[in-house]
Amino acid sequence: MLKRLIITLMAMCFVFATIGIGFAGEDGNARKGKYTYRNVYKSCNKRGEVDSPRPPLGPDSKTQAQWKRTFDKKEFDQFKCGEEWSKLSEKDLNDIYTYLHEHAADSPSPAKCK
Amino acid sequence: MRLKSKHKRYALSCLWICLLFFTSAPSFANQEQDAPGLELARQVVKEAKNTTTADHSRFKALNQDFTSGPEITKACLSCHTEAADQLKKTLHWTWLDPNSPKDNQRGKAGYSINNFCISANAMNDHHCNECHIGWNEKGKETEIDCLKCHGQKKINWEEVFQDYKILTESKDPEENVLAKDAQAEIHEAAQSIGRPTRKNCGSCHFSGGGGDGVKHGDLDPSLINPNRKLNVHMGYDGQDFECSRCHTTVAHHVAGRIYGTPASETRHSLLEHDLEPKIMCESCHSDKPHELSSKMNDHTDKVACQACHVPVIAKVLPVQRWWDWSRAGKKKDGKPYDVNGPFGKPVYQSTKGDTKWEKNVIPNYLWFNGSIKGFTAKDMIDPSKVVKLAWPEGNRNEKNARIFPFNIHSGKQPYDTVNKTMTTPLLSGEHGYWTTFDWQDSIQRGAKYLNLPFSGKIDFVETAYVFPSTHMVAPREEALKCNQCHTRPDSRLADLAGFYMPGRDKVKLIDIAGWAIVLSSFVGIVLHALGRIFANGRKKEE
Numbered sequence: 001m002l003k004r005l006i007i008t009l010m011a012m013c014f015v016f017a018t019i020g021i022g023f024a025g026e027d028g029n030a031r032k033g034k035y036t037y038r039n040v041y042k043s044c045n046k047r048g049e050v051d052s053p054r055p056p057l058g059p060d061s062k063t064q065a066q067w068k069r070t071f072d073k074k075e076f077d078q079f080k081c082g083e084e085w086s087k088l089s090e091k092d093l094n095d096i097y098t099y100l101h102e103h104a105a106d107s108p109s110p111a112k113c114k
Numbered sequence: 115m116r117l118k119s120k121h122k123r124y125a126l127s128c129l130w131i132c133l134l135f136f137t138s139a140p141s142f143a144n145q146e147q148d149a150p151g152l153e154l155a156r157q158v159v160k161e162a163k164n165t166t167t168a169d170h171s172r173f174k175a176l177n178q179d180f181t182s183g184p185e186i187t188k189a190c191l192s193c194h195t196e197a198a199d200q201l202k203k204t205l206h207w208t209w210l211d212p213n214s215p216k217d218n219q220r221g222k223a224g225y226s227i228n229n230f231c232i233s234a235n236a237m238n239d240h241h242c243n244e245c246h247i248g249w250n251e252k253g254k255e256t257e258i259d260c261l262k263c264h265g266q267k268k269i270n271w272e273e274v275f276q277d278y279k280i281l282t283e284s285k286d287p288e289e290n291v292l293a294k295d296a297q298a299e300i301h302e303a304a305q306s307i308g309r310p311t312r313k314n315c316g317s318c319h320f321s322g323g324g325g326d327g328v329k330h331g332d333l334d335p336s337l338i339n340p341n342r343k344l345n346v347h348m349g350y351d352g353q354d355f356e357c358s359r360c361h362t363t364v365a366h367h368v369a370g371r372i373y374g375t376p377a378s379e380t381r382h383s384l385l386e387h388d389l390e391p392k393i394m395c396e397s398c399h400s401d402k403p404h405e406l407s408s409k410m411n412d413h414t415d416k417v418a419c420q421a422c423h424v425p426v427i428a429k430v431l432p433v434q435r436w437w438d439w440s441r442a443g444k445k446k447d448g449k450p451y452d453v454n455g456p457f458g459k460p461v462y463q464s465t466k467g468d469t470k471w472e473k474n475v476i477p478n479y480l481w482f483n484g485s486i487k488g489f490t491a492k493d494m495i496d497p498s499k500v501v502k503l504a505w506p507e508g509n510r511n512e513k514n515a516r517i518f519p520f521n522i523h524s525g526k527q528p529y530d531t532v533n534k535t536m537t538t539p540l541l542s543g544e545h546g547y548w549t550t551f552d553w554q555d556s557i558q559r560g561a562k563y564l565n566l567p568f569s570g571k572i573d574f575v576e577t578a579y580v581f582p583s584t585h586m587v588a589p590r591e592e593a594l595k596c597n598q599c600h601t602r603p604d605s606r607l608a609d610l611a612g613f614y615m616p617g618r619d620k621v622k623l624i625d626i627a628g629w630a631i632v633l634s635s636f637v638g639i640v641l642h643a644l645g646r647i648f649a650n651g652r653k654k655e656e
Contacts, residue, residue, distance in 0.1 A: 035292040035295045
C-alpha cells in the first residue's frame with residue numbers, strides 16, 4: 001500500500017515538474033519579445049555602439065537548447081549592447097526568450113530576424 | 115663587290131622586318147579603339163546611374179498608417195495613376211502569352227507545361243503564385259504588389275500586418291506601444307522605393323522552379339552581387355548593371371523574350387534606332403563588336419555573341435540538370451524524407467523525386483531564331499521519344515538564326531497513356547501531391563482546374579527543356595578561343611550538322627586542294643626568289 005502511495009506521489013511530482021518546466025519556458029509573449037528584441041538594437045545603434053539597427057542574431061542562429069542555456073545563464077555579453085540588455089526587465093527577457101526559442105533553428109517554424 | 119651586295123640585301127630585309135613590326139604594332143595597341151561595337155557600348159553606359167528625383171519618405175500618401183498591402187498599392191497609385199493599367203497588360207501580371215492561340219494559350223496561367231513543377235494549374239497551385247506580383251497567393255484576384263519589384267527593403271508583410279493588427283487591438287498598453295514599432299517597419303519598407311534591383315528581379319527569376327538555380331544555370335542568386343569574372347556587365351567591379359539596364363522597360367513592359375515571341379526581331383543597334391530596347395548584344399555592341407580587322411566580326415551573322423562569351427554556366431552555384439518525378443513518393447518509417455548530395459543540394463526528396471546538380475556546366479549549342487516552342491497540356495506527345503517541352507526554333511538558313519548556347523534540363527514526368535498528353539498534377543496545398551502523395555488524385559484535381567480530360571491511366575515519359583544561356587557573360591579573356599570550336603574531335607559545335615566548318619570538318623577533296631594550293635604557292639615563292647637572286651647576281655657581274 002505504502003509502496004503504491006510512494007509511486008503515485010513520485011509520478012505526480014514528475015508530471016507536475018515536467019509541465020511546470022514546460023510552462024516556465026514558454027509563458028512569455030513572443031510577439032512582444034520580437035519587437036522588444038529589435039528595439040534593443042535600434043536604441044543601441046542610435047547610441048553608436050553597433051553599426052546596424054538589426055539584431056546580430058536571428059532566432060534560427062541557435063537551437064532551442066542553446067537559447068535555453070543562454071537565457072538560463074544570462075550570457076548576454078555575446079549580444080553586445082550590454083547597456084540596453086541590462087535595462088530589460090525579467091518579463092522583457094522572458095518575452096525575448098520565448099520569441100527566440102519558438103523560432104529556433106530546430107523549432108517547427110525557424111525564422112531569421114527580419 | 116659581291117659581299118657588299120649581300121650586306122645590302124641583309125640590310126634591306128632587316129628594314130622590311132622593322133617596317134612590318136612598327137606598322138602592325140600600333141594597330142594591335144589600338145585594338146579597342148578600332149572596335150566600333152565597343153565604342154558604342156561605352157557611349158551607352160556613359161549616363162549617370164542615379165536618376166531618381168523623388169524621396170518617397172516625404173510623400174504624404176506613404177506616411178499614413180497601413181493595415182494591409184493593397185492599401186500601400188492604393189497610395190502608390192494615387193501618384194502613379196497609370197501604373198496599374200500598364201502593368202496588368204504585361205506578362206508579369208497576366209502570366210499568359212498574348213501571341214498564342216486563345217484555345218491553347220501558353221503561360222503559367224494557361225496550359226504551359228514545364229520541366230520543373232510541371233504546371234501552375236491556371237494559377238490554382240498557390241505555391242507557384244508566390245512569384246506572382248500580387249499581394250497574396252490568390253493570383254490575379256488581388257491588388258498589384260508594387261513593392262515586389264520596387265521595394266528596396268524586404269520584410270515579411272503578412273507577419274508584420276498581423277503583428278500590427280494584434281498589437282493595436284490588444285488591451286495591454288505595452289503591446290499598443292509596440293504596435294507603433296510594427297507600423298514603423300511597414301513605413302520604412304513602403305517608403306524604400308527604387309528602380310528594380312538585381313535582388314528584386316532575382317527573388318523570382320534566380321529561384322524559380324522551387325529553389326536557387328533550379329531552372330536556368332545562368333541566373334541564380336550568385337548574380338545578386340557578382341564580380342565581373344562572373345558577369346562582366348553586372349559585376350560590382352565592372353559596369354554594375356541592374357537587370358533593367360538591358361531589359362529596357364517602357365510603360366512597365368520589360369523587354370525580353372515572351373515564350374515564342376523573340377526579344378527582338380530587328381537586331382538593330384542604337385546607332386540605327388536610338389529608341390530600340392537594349393535587349394540584344396547588338397543593341398549596344400553593334401554587329402561588328404570586334405576590331406575592324408578581326409575575323410570574329412565575320413561570325414556575327416551565324417554565331418550569337420553568347421556562344422563565345424558565355425562559355426560556362428553555373429559558375430558559382432550548381433544548377434539542376436535532372437528531375438525525375440517517377441521516383442517521388444518513397445517514404446521512410448511512413449514519413450517523407452530528403453537525401454542531400456554534393457553541393458548540399460537534395461538528390462532525393464519524397465515530394466519531388468530524384469534530382470541531379472552540376473557546376474561549371476558547358477552549354478549545348480543549337481540554332482536559335484529567338485523563339486522557343488513551348489509545350490502545353492493540350493498538345494499530343496509521342497511517348498516513345500523524349501518530349502521536348504521547350505525547344506529553340508530556327509535553322510541555319512534563317513536570317514535571324516544564330517548558333518546559341520543553351521542549358522538543357524532533362525527529367526521524367528507523368529503523362530496520360532490514353533490521351534497521350536502531359537498531365538498537370540496539383541502539387542501544393544491540402545490536396546496537392548506534396549501532401550497526399552497520390553498521383554491519381556492530384557492529376558485529377560489539376561486537370562479539373564484546366565478543364566482537361568484525364569483517363570486515370572498514367573506512366574512516366576522523359577522530357578527536355580531549354581533555357582538560353584545569356585546572362586553569365588565572361589570577361590573577354592575567358593571567351594571561347596577559335597580552337598574550341600574549329601577543332602576535332604572535341605569541338606564545342608560537334609553536334610551541329612549540315613554545314614562545313616574549317617578545323618572541325620574534313621572533306622578529303624577540299625583538304626587535298628587546299629594543301630595543293632599552299633604547296634604550289636610555296637614552290638612558286640621559292641622559285642621566284644631563286645630567280646630574282648640569280649638574275650640579280652648576274653646583272654651585277656655584267
